[in-house]
Every structure is written in structure tokens, then in C-alpha cells.
Amino acid sequence: MPPHKPTSFDIAQLAGVSQPTVSRALRGSPSVSEQTRKRIEAIAQQLNYKVDKNASSLRTQRSNTLALLFFEDPTPDETGINPFFLSMLASITRTAARRNHDLLISFQQLSANWHVDYEDSRKADGIILLGYGDYELYQPKLEQLIQQGTHFVRWGLVGGQDEMGTTIGCDNMDGGRSAAEHLIALGRKDIAFLGDASDHYPEFRDRYLGARNAIFAAGLNISGDLQVDAFNTEQSGFDAAQQLINSGVRFDAIFAASDLIGIGAIRAIEAAGLTIPGDIAVIGFDDIPAASLAHPPLTTVQQDYRAAGEVLVDTLLKLIEGKSAESYTLPAKLVVRKSCGAH
Amino acid sequence: MPPHKPTSFDIAQLAGVSQPTVSRALRGSPSVSEQTRKRIEAIAQQLNYKVDKNASSLRTQRSNTLALLFFEDPTPDETGINPFFLSMLASITRTAARRNHDLLISFQQLSANWHVDYEDSRKADGIILLGYGDYELYQPKLEQLIQQGTHFVRWGLVGGQDEMGTTIGCDNMDGGRSAAEHLIALGRKDIAFLGDASDHYPEFRDRYLGARNAIFAAGLNISGDLQVDAFNTEQSGFDAAQQLINSGVRFDAIFAASDLIGIGAIRAIEAAGLTIPGDIAVIGFDDIPAASLAHPPLTTVQQDYRAAGEVLVDTLLKLIEGKSAESYTLPAKLVVRKSCGAH
DNA sequence: CATAATTCTGAATACGTATGTGAATAACTG
DNA sequence: CAGTTATTCACATACGTATTCAGAATTATG
Numbered sequence: 003m004p005p006h007k008p009t010s011f012d013i014a015q016l017a018g019v020s021q022p023t024v025s026r027a028l029r030g031s032p033s034v035s036e037q038t039r040k041r042i043e044a045i046a047q048q049l050n051y052k053v054d055k056n057a058s059s060l061r062t063q064r065s066n067t068l069a070l071l072f073f074e075d076p077t078p079d080e081t082g083i084n085p086f087f088l089s090m091l092a093s094i095t096r097t098a099a100r101r102n103h104d105l106l107i108s109f110q111q112l113s114a115n116w117h118v119d120y121e122d123s124r125k126a127d128g129i130i131l132l133g134y135g136d137y138e139l140y141q142p143k144l145e146q147l148i149q150q151g152t153h154f155v156r157w158g159l160v161g162g163q164d165e166m167g168t169t170i171g172c173d174n175m176d177g178g179r180s181a182a183e184h185l186i187a188l189g190r191k192d193i194a195f196l197g198d199a200s201d202h203y204p205e206f207r208d209r210y211l212g213a214r215n216a217i218f219a220a221g222l223n224i225s226g227d228l229q230v231d232a233f234n235t236e237q238s239g240f241d242a243a244q245q246l247i248n249s250g251v252r253f254d255a256i257f258a259a260s261d262l263i264g265i266g267a268i269r270a271i272e273a274a275g276l277t278i279p280g281d282i283a284v285i286g287f288d289d290i291p292a293a294s295l296a297h298p299p300l301t302t303v304q305q306d307y308r309a310a311g312e313v314l315v316d317t318l319l320k321l322i323e324g325k326s327a328e329s330y331t332l333p334a335k336l337v338v339r340k341s342c343g344a345h
Numbered sequence: 346m347p348p349h350k351p352t353s354f355d356i357a358q359l360a361g362v363s364q365p366t367v368s369r370a371l372r373g374s375p376s377v378s379e380q381t382r383k384r385i386e387a388i389a390q391q392l393n394y395k396v397d398k399n400a401s402s403l404r405t406q407r408s409n410t411l412a413l414l415f416f417e418d419p420t421p422d423e424t425g426i427n428p429f430f431l432s433m434l435a436s437i438t439r440t441a442a443r444r445n446h447d448l449l450i451s452f453q454q455l456s457a458n459w460h461v462d463y464e465d466s467r468k469a470d471g472i473i474l475l476g477y478g479d480y481e482l483y484q485p486k487l488e489q490l491i492q493q494g495t496h497f498v499r500w501g502l503v504g505g506q507d508e509m510g511t512t513i514g515c516d517n518m519d520g521g522r523s524a525a526e527h528l529i530a531l532g533r534k535d536i537a538f539l540g541d542a543s544d545h546y547p548e549f550r551d552r553y554l555g556a557r558n559a560i561f562a563a564g565l566n567i568s569g570d571l572q573v574d575a576f577n578t579e580q581s582g583f584d585a586a587q588q589l590i591n592s593g594v595r596f597d598a599i600f601a602a603s604d605l606i607g608i609g610a611i612r613a614i615e616a617a618g619l620t621i622p623g624d625i626a627v628i629g630f631d632d633i634p635a636a637s638l639a640h641p642p643l644t645t646v647q648q649d650y651r652a653a654g655e656v657l658v659d660t661l662l663k664l665i666e667g668k669s670a671e672s673y674t675l676p677a678k679l680v681v682r683k684s685c686g687a688h
Numbered sequence: 689c690a691t692a693a694t695t696c697t698g699a700a701t702a703c704g705t706a707t708g709t710g711a712a713t714a715a716c717t718g
Numbered sequence: 719c720a721g722t723t724a725t726t727c728a729c730a731t732a733c734g735t736a737t738t739c740a741g742a743a744t745t746a747t748g
Contacts, residue, residue, distance in 0.1 A: 007465070009734060020698050025736055035696065050493075052465035056408065057734035060399040060703050067449075067468075083435050085634070091434075092426050095452055104468065106410075106447050109438055122350070122395035124704095125410075125447065150393075265638070291428070295608070297640035352704060363728045368706055378726060400704035403733050467734095 008049040067104040069126035073112040073133040085290040093311025128153035155318040159204040160331045169329045177303040177334030178212025181285045190255035194228040196242045197259020206259040227251045239266025261286035261293045279343030298340035351392040410447040412469035416455040416476040428633040436654025471496035498661040502547040503674045512672045520646040520677030521555025524628045533598035537571040539585045540602020549602040570594045582609025604629035604636045622686030641683035
């Protein structure tokens with residue numbers, strides 16, 4: 003047995019065939035006889051032979067690897083990975099594995115040059131983009147990806163003028179609508195929104211618009227005072243809620259653009275001596291694991307990260323294979339817990 | 346400009362040099378003149394040239410990639426990724442990136458054949474192993490890795506007969522000790538332990554032993570009735586706590602082998618109509634993000650996942666470079682919150 | 689029994705990079 | 719100016735696999 007890592011040549015020699023035959027046999031080519039194949043497979047097993055993926059990828063120009071890029075702005079601190087995306091990570095990894103693909107992951111600043119690397123270096127066949135961030139920064143990078151012909155899918159807002167590239171996302175507007183309608187049905191009159199509502203964060207904006215439409219339809223207060231900017235961290239949610247409370251604006255419910263913001267808001271509300279849901283009802287968005295642990299447990303709009311991961315991977319694989327693939331919207335589902343005061 | 350992906354030959358032609366010179370120039374070899382290098386770099390930039398990592402790895406036999414393997418037993422359900430390891434993931438990814446390495450990740454069943462693949466296929470230069478699981482299953486796979494000469498580091502219990510391969514871990518026994526001493530100092534007399542204390546889960550066992558030693562030293566109750574098996578899920582913690590309560594054994598404190606178990610225990614205690622920390626103090630282990638969100642916020646023994654990730658990566662890189670690398674123990678630190686009744 | 693059709697295998701080669709070796713030029717020395 | 723050294727580059731080749739093409743072995747057919 004050779005001392006070095008066995009190659010297809012070693013197997014060929016032992017089996018008394020040529021290297022190409024070994025390659026064909028192990029890939030299940032029909033043009034090698036059952037008998038030789040068995041023999042070759044046995045020897046391969048015995049030598050603990052593994053195909054060298056570098057050589058294989060070089061030859062086939064396919065790495066069978068996907069790259070998953072998280073990006074985070076403006077707060078790339080160690081703790082700050084969006085828990086929702088972490089949940090999705092599991093689903094993406096598992097789906098990729100099921101499709102016989104490996105997964106490279108990387109955390110990036112939105113402002114860095116992540117958009118030029120992975121597929122060009124042939125380490126991955128395509129890219130999955132995950133992350134919130136200022137769309138102003140995001141857009142030009144997406145444009146370059148498209149122009150380069152890079153295969154990619156992203157999680158984001160489907161439809162509308164902001165859609166660039168194949169996009170998978172949940173129905174943010176409908177989610178916002180059902181959150182607001184739920185609060186309205188519970189008798190809340192002045193519903194505040196915590197989260198950036200500008201075009202810089204299209205998903206937050208849509209959640210806001212969905213809620214606003216429902217509130218307007220119910221003939222309730224849609225004053226601009228009831229919207230406070232916040233980005234996707236607990237601290238920002240805390241600050242925004244505090245600001246709202248201090249502003250003296252009357253409100254009896256908060257719809258937070260994300261669970262993190264909502265959890266921060268809960269802390270601020272309690273710090274101000276108010277009760278949840280007694281004085282103020284709170285609804286979040288995402289259904290991150292922490293939502294059910296919050297006190298009180300946070301009512302929220304659930305994004306199905308499991309389905310999301312599958313759709314992202316499968317869509318990307320279609321693109322890589324040159325098939326056409328459509329953007330896709332997943333439904334958003336209200337999950338009622340204690341923080342809204344239902345029951 | 347060629348329509349295909351540019352290669353070093355394209356650059357060579359445009360620069361009027363040979364392909365090897367391009368390779369040397371881009372890798373910063375001293376044997377290519379400053380002037381030619383600049384010229385080549387400019388052309389490379391202009392063509393948006395990227396080194397083909399497959400070809401490069403094939404030639405150098407180094408992929409500059411690490412593989413991160415999570416394994417999970419016995420409950421590999423979608424939700425069940427240990428949050429502590431998820432936190433570590435971020436640190437590992439970032440450290441790997443800082444060291445110019447890519448990171449492949451994969452979730453595996455402990456019972457599957459994960460131990461034979463990654464490094465052999467040359468997709469990764471080494472492996473990081475993360476996960477709890479029955480050591481009975483784990484051990485033989487580790488043996489095979491060692492025998493194969495695979496480069497790997499694992500998170501686990503350092504020291505003792507259970508250590509196999511280069512291991513990074515926190516000081517479980519000392520963590521258990523400080524948790525118990527803290528409860529003792531607060532006047533608790535009957536401290537229960539929730540978690541498997543057998544050799545199948547050496548880390549839990551050490552946490553138990555550390556606590557037990559402290560309790561014994563204080564002359565308090567170390568009856569076996571006060572230890573209930575539980576594995577690392579919230580549900581298991583809930584069940585174990587319920588069992589303890591129903592057993593009628595007197596206890597005024599719980600030291601949970603992990604935060605997940607602790608959070609489950611909190612739920613069970615409240616469901617039984619008891620108060621925390623009034624009737625029962627609770628301390629966990631890990632300091633996962635959910636610990637501070639629990640109600641009451643969970644006092645716990647913190648494992649420094651940030652340092653852990655760095656040490657894991659750096660140790661693995663040393664091994665890959667053929668340097669010697671030692672196993673390493675990180676300190677465990679008590680984090681006092683509300684669930685233990687301090688202050 | 690000769691020829692055609694079929695099945696299986698081997699020789700040659702390409703994928704794109706990195707590096708050992710040696711040749712050419714330039715830069716010095718005495 | 720011959721001879722030496724330093725610099726800079728090109729030639730040839732290896733990494734391990736997958737595929738094209740053609741040829742050998744086998745079987746079927748008239």
C-alpha cells in the first residue's frame with residue numbers, strides 16, 4: 003500500500019486497469035462493466051480512497067459548493083449576528099447537504115468587497131446573500147454581481163422597484179397588515195411602529211406600510227409621530243421605545259419591525275414602569291428563538307426560516323444549472339403569545 | 346479582452362511575459378522586478394482576474410480552508426442546534442477569516458461517517474469539531490481521525506483519560522465549583538444537579554464533580570437523590586426538574602448542567618407554583634444569549650466563546666503547519682443575574 | 689466463416705496554477 | 719575588456735481528475 007494519499011492511479015494499478023476506467027467506475031458510468039466496477043470499488047474502499055475535490059473541481063469547473071454570505075451593517079460587533087439569520091443558517095446548511103453541496107460561510111461588512119470574490123475564485127458555484135443593511139450600499143454591489151453574471155440568490159424584498167436579482171423573501175406587507183389587524187381587533191387605538199420606514203430598509207418599510215394600510219382602513223390614528231426609526235438591534239429598540247415614551251405621544255401598542263427591536267422595547271417599557279400588555283401591547287417580527295423566551299413572551303409575525311432555507315438553496319441550484327428561477331414570496335404568519343394581550 | 350474567465354496566461358500575454366512570471370508576481374515573489382510586478386498587477390486588476398483556487402489548491406496541496414463540523418445527538422431536529430455553539434460559530438468564522446482561511450460548515454449526526462471525509466478530499470486542511478454527544482459514540486471516531494493523521498481540534502474536556510486529540514475546553518470542574526460556592530454563600534443547603542453525570546458526558550460530569558466537591562467541603566447534602574439526568578435541551582431540563590419536584594426530595598437550589606436545561610427547569614418550577622429565586626435558586630452553564638432573556642434572568646457560568654473560537658482556530662492552524670500544539674483550558678466565569686437570589 | 693454491431697477499455701489530453709532549473713541579460717569588479 | 723555575480727525571466731513539468739476519441743475484445747448476424 004502506498005504511503006501517500008491514494009490516487010486513482012494507485013487503484014488502477016491494483017485493479018489492473020487504467021486510471022480513466024477507475025474514474026468512470028467510481029462515477030457510475032454505464033460504459034464500465036458491472037464486474038470491473040465492483041472490483042474497483044472494493045479496492046477504493048480498502049485504500050480509503052477519496053476523490054480529490056480540487057482536481058475534480060478543476061477538471062469539471064464545478065465545486066459543488068455554495069457560499070453563504072452574511073453581512074451586517076452598521077454594527078458588526080461579535081454579538082450582533084441577526085438571530086433570525088442564524089436560524090436560517092441551519093436550514094440552509096441542511097438543505098445544501100441534502101443536495102450534495104458543501105457550504106462555505108463568511109461574515110462580511112456590507113461595505114466591504116465581498117461581491118467580487120467567491121464564485122470567481124471557483125471555490126463556490128454560487129452565492130446566497132443574507133443580511134439587513136442600508137439598501138443604498140447594497141444596491142451597487144448587487145448590480146455588479148448581476149453584471150458579472152455571478153449566480154446568486156438573496157433574502158430580501160420581493161417585487162417592486164427594489165428587487166435586484168433573484169430574491170426570496172416573506173410577505174412583509176401582509177405580515178405588517180396581520181400584526182396591525184390583530185392589535186386593532188384587540189381594541190388598540192394608537193399603534194406605534196418602531197423601525198426605519200425609509201427606502202433604505204425596504205423590508206421594514208413594507209412592514210410599516212402593511213400595518214399603516216390596515217390602521218388607515220380601520221379609521222385609526224396614522225400620525226407620523228407614531229413611527230420611530232430603529233435598526234435591527236435590541237439596543238436600538240430600547241432607545242426608540244424610550245424616545246417614544248418620552249415624547250409624550252399617546253400610544254397603546256407597539257408594532258416592532260423585528261423581534262430584537264421588540265425585545266428592546268419591552269425592556270424600555272418596563273423600565274418606564276408601564277405594563278405589557280396592560281398599558282402597551284407589543285408585537286414583533288421574525289419569531290427568533292428569543293421571542294418565546296421574552297417576558298412576556300412576544301407575539302410576533304413568523305417568517306418560516308426552514309422553508310426559506312430550502313427555497314434559497316433550491317433556487318440557487320436552479321440558477322447554477324442554467325435553468326430559469328423565479329423570485330419567491332413566502333407567507334408570513336402571526337404567532338400569538340402574551341405580549342399582545344390576546345385571550 | 347477574452348470572453349472566458351481570465352487566466353494567468355491571458356495576463357501573461359497582455360503583459361508580454363510568461364505565465365510563471367505572472368504567478369510569481371501576484372504571489373509577491375522577490376524574484377520578479379518591482380516594475381513588472383506593478384504592470385502585471387494592473388492588468389490583473391483590470392481583467393478582474395482571480396486566482397483559481399481549485400488549481401492553486403491542487404498544486405500546493407493546501408486549500409486554506411477549515412471545516413467546522415457540528416454534531417448533534419440524540420436530537421438532530423431543526424431547532425436543536427446548541428445555541429452556545431452557534432455563538433462560537435461567529436467567533437470561529439471571524440478568526441478564520443482573519444487568518445485568511447475559508448470555512449466550510451456542516452451539521453452531522455454523531456453516528457454518521459463524518460470522520461472520514463473532509464480532509465481526505467482535500468477540501469479542507471483541517472477540522473474543528475463542535476458538539477455534545479455520547480462519548481461512547483464519539484471516541485471511536487476520534488481514534489480513527491488520529492490514526493488517519495487528520496488534523497483536527499475539538500471542543501471538549503481537557504485533561505483526564507477522556508482527552509483524545511488536541512482539545513480546547515473550559516474549566517468545567519472549576520465552573521461547577523464556583524456555581525456551587527455561590528449558592529452556598531447565599532445560604533442554600535440542598536443543591537440539586539440537573540444533567541447526566543456519567544462518563545458518557547464528561548463535561549457535564551466534571552461540572553457535577555466540581556459542584557459536588559464544593560458542597561461536600563461545606564458539609565452539605567450530597568445525596569445522589571439530588572442528581573437527575575438530563576441532556577442538553579430545554580425539554581429535557583423541564584422533565585428533569587419536574588421529576589425532581591415530584592420525587593419529594595427537598596431542595597432549595599438547582600445547578601443545571603447547561604443554560605438550556607436551566608431554562609427548562611425554570612419553566613417547570615414556575616409551572617409547579619414555586620418561585621425563583623424565593624423557593625428555588627437556579628444557576629445554569631454556558632451563558633447563551635437566551636440566559637439573560639429568561640425570566641428571571643439566569644445566573645450562569647460563562648464560557649468565553651469568543652476566546653474559544655480564536656484558540657480553536659489558531660491551534661488548528663498550528664497543527665496544520667506541523668507545529669506542536671497543546672490542549673488548552675479556558676477559565677469559566679460566574680455571571681450573577683437574578684435567578685440565584687444574590688443582592 | 690467473414691463481417692457488422694456492440695461493449696468495454698486505454699492513450700492522450702485539458703483544467704489553471706506553482707515551482708525547480710537553467711538561460712539570458714544587466715551590473716559590477718579588477 | 720574579460721570574468722564574475724546578481725537579477726530577471728522562460729521552459730518544462732507536476733498536482734489528480736474527467737472526458738474525447740479510437741481501438742480491442744466480444745458477440746451477433748448473414
